[in-house]
Amino acid sequence: MKNITCIDDLRDLHMRRVPKAFFDYCDRGSYTESTLRANREDLDRIKFRQRILVDVASRSLNTTILGEPAAMPMILAPVGLTGMQHGDGEIYACRAAHEAGIPYTLSTMSICSIEDVAANVKKPFWFQLYMMKDRGFMKSLIERAIAAKCSALVLTVDLQVIGQRHADIKNGMTVPPQLKLRTLYDFATKPAWVSGVLRGKRKTFGNLAGQMAGTEDLTSLSEWISTQFDPSLSWKDIEWIRNIWPGKMVIKGILDIVDAREAVRTGAEALVVSNHGGRQLDGAPSSISVLPEIVQELGSQIEIMFDGGIRTGQDILRALAFGAKSCMIGRAYVHGLGAGGQAGVAKAIDILAKELSTTMGLCGINRVEDIDRRILVDYRNNL
Numbered sequence: 001m002k003n004i005t006c007i008d009d010l011r012d013l014h015m016r017r018v019p020k021a022f023f024d025y026c027d028r029g030s031y032t033e034s035t036l037r038a039n040r041e042d043l044d045r046i047k048f049r050q051r052i053l054v055d056v057a058s059r060s061l062n063t064t065i066l067g068e069p070a071a072m073p074m075i076l077a078p079v080g081l082t083g084m085q086h087g088d089g090e091i092y093a094c095r096a097a098h099e100a101g102i103p104y105t106l107s108t109m110s111i112c113s114i115e116d117v118a119a120n121v122k123k124p125f126w127f128q129l130y131m132m133k134d135r136g137f138m139k140s141l142i143e144r145a146i147a148a149k150c151s152a153l154v155l156t157v158d159l160q161v162i163g164q165r166h167a168d169i170k171n172g173m174t175v176p177p178q179l180k181l182r183t184l185y186d187f188a189t190k191p192a193w194v195s196g197v198l199r200g201k202r203k204t205f206g207n208l209a210g211q212m213a214g215t216e217d218l219t220s221l222s223e224w225i226s227t228q229f230d231p232s233l234s235w236k237d238i239e240w241i242r243n244i245w246p247g248k249m250v251i252k253g254i255l256d257i258v259d260a261r262e263a264v265r266t267g268a269e270a271l272v273v274s275n276h277g278g279r280q281l282d283g284a285p286s287s288i289s290v291l292p293e294i295v296q297e298l299g300s301q302i303e304i305m306f307d308g309g310i311r312t313g314q315d316i317l318r319a320l321a322f323g324a325k326s327c328m329i330g331r332a333y334v335h336g337l338g339a340g341g342q343a344g345v346a347k348a349i350d351i352l353a354k355e356l357s358t359t360m361g362l363c364g365i366n367r368v369e370d371i372d373r374r375i376l377v378d379y380r381n382n383l
């Protein structure tokens with residue numbers, strides 16, 4: 001890890017250490033990947049105003065997220081199949097997040113179950129729920145999250161129909177999975193990864209185990225999952241969840257101001273401006289391009305989180321300057337996990353934190369709550 005200086009270095013190592021099928025599953029986007037690219041390109045275009053001779057000796061990243069103190073304005077995003085990037089990946093990622101003083105979100109589609117993670121970490125984590133047809137099963141998942149003392153429920157609402165990733169089909173990451181000769185050869189050349197995953201607590205989707213009347217193999221579960229996403233969902237279903245879940249609720253996957261207003265009406269504590277990391281609606285705008293409008297109208301009514309394309313601390317500062325309260329980190333931490341397990345996730349968080357702190361300093365800012373549009377070059381146009 002000594003020669004790793006940025007998230008791109010972790011990505012390179014992740015690519016070398018983990019079978020291509022799983023690396024691509026993490027790295028790629030849907031269809032032409034135009035939205036995946038836009039997330040990065042639009043962030044890169046935002047320029048900072050350099051400020052000099054401002055005393056920035058007492059910089060701090062401390063903030064609050066959903067009313068709780070956090071060491072920095074970052075959250076590890078829900079990521080499916082994390083345990084396939086590294087054995088027990090969910091547990092290691094959660095531990096790294098907690099050690100860094102930030103929240104971790106466990107995906108419905110995780111390999112380690114809610115209970116596996118709860119038994120192996122010391123603090124509460126967040127749970128992400130996909131809206132599925134089987135309401136009884138959804139209720140049971142929520143009850144399991146309550147029993148595990150999860151401290152927030154993140155409802156992901158942008159997966160009513162599933163966007164296609166061409167790379168996944170070519171790699172056999174389909175429903176059901178298709179093991180191709182090339183994939184098997186690739187696995188055989190990554191023995192450390194194979195033994196790590198085999199040593200892990202689970203080999204298939206932990207939260208869904210037991211759901212399939214005795215069949216818990218990856219193939220049957222994948223088929224079951226693909227029939228479960230419900231294209232008929234509506235805002236009424238969110239009300240139903242709100243009545244079952246007693247704690248804090250976050251609605252993830254908002255890109256449009258009309259939907260953002262609806263999210264506020266549900267009484268959710270926060271919403272995440274997100275295009276699912278360019279994995280769903282190809283051709284959707286970048287997350288950063290829609291953030292200002294949503295913040296301007298609703299920022300005083302609901303906590304606004306952001307994700308999509310964050311690969312540097314500078315990107316986090318850009319999103320905060322546009323009014324996000326905190327940022328969810330997706331691929332950046334998964335690259336760390338694939339590269340080096342818990343130490344790799346810790347490294348990813350540390351890289352982002354140091355870049356954020358340095359960039360704040362160069363912009364003449366000491367505290368997270370002082371970040372606003374005025375740190376940007378074109379702030380006059382944006383105000």
Ligand code: FNR
Nearest residue numbers: 026077078079080107156276277307308309330331
């Ligand atoms: C995701 N994302 C996601 N979101 C969610 O709510 N539930 C999930 O299970 C997943 N699964 C998932 C798998 C992988 C491999 C990736 C990369 C992403 C989306 C994720 O939470 C987040 O919105 C994006 O990752 C943010 O974009 P960046 O940071 O990856 O560019």
